[in-house]
Amino acid sequence: MARRWADVAELIATQGLKGRLVARPVRGLPFLLCEGLDVHFVPPTLDGPRKARVRGVQHLGAGEYAVEFDCVKNRDAAELLAGSHCLAARADLPEDFEDFMHSSADYLAGFLVVDSTLGAIGTIEDVQEMPTQDLLVVAGEAGEILIPLVDDFIVEFDDEERVLTMDLPNGLVDLDAAEDASAEDDA
Structure with a gap:
């Protein structure tokens, strides 16, 4: 729909x-x-x-x-x-609004997401459009993580290196918990 x-x-x-x-x-x-x-x-x-x-x-x-x-x-x-x-x-x-939305989501796919505290989190696989902000679907060693795409979180957008550096609030991404959940899924 x-x-x-x-x-x-x-x-x-x-x-x-x-x-x-x-x-x-x-x-x-x-x-x-x-x-x-x-x-x-x-x-x-x-x-x-x-x-x-x-x-x-x-x-x-x-x-x-x-x-x-x-x-x-x-x-x-x-x-x-x-x-x-x-x-x-x-x-x-x-009329070109839908094309723009799809192209921006496609464009971000493959960018590496790096948190200024945690380091590399993973690679953007998709962008889910939500009513108030989009969610980045990021795949990494810890499994799939959803990260709000909020301007206030973005530190640097390196188009050449395809790296999105973010300053995420403490507790938003818990790589240890995600790794534990991923290990349980594999068992």
């Missing part, structure tokens, strides 16, 4: 008093929010809007955009959405 929704942008801050938000694209996507696009906000907030239509977009530079939504009228309403992600219906996105 094809997925109906795609995470296309993160709302990182408010801008001004009239309810504009600063947004940036996620996961290496081009910026896809445009006037007239309907979006849903995740995670939903108790008091804030759950969905909106984009009223306007202005490029700010450095990969960031000021976005106006039809139901966000002031700074207080915008503050409720800061930190949210924007989901858009795939049917409303450009």
Whole structure:
């Protein structure tokens, strides 16, 4: 079954008093929010809007955009959405969106994932698309490990050497436990 929704942008801050938000694209996507696009906000907030239509977009530079939504009228309403992600219906996105998603997943396959503390973890076999972030499927000596593909975890992306260096939170990847589980599966 094809997925109906795609995470296309993160709302990182408010801008001004009239309810504009600063947004940036996620996961290496081009910026896809445009006037007239309907979006849903995740995670939903108790008091804030759950969905909106984009009223306007202005490029700010450095990969960031000021976005106006039809139901966000002031700074207080915008503050409720800061930190949210924007989901858009795939049917409303450009025709080449699916090709871009598949090519980016295919492109990452084969990259070595190295943690700044643990060292080499394994090689990316696949990228699983999830609602708020993608998961790297990494195969290594410890077996298969799922690692969230989050910008904050990425230290360096070496395209030439095909190495993705990450700084993963303590406990996210337990190579000893994964090795033990792999050994039990082999028995």
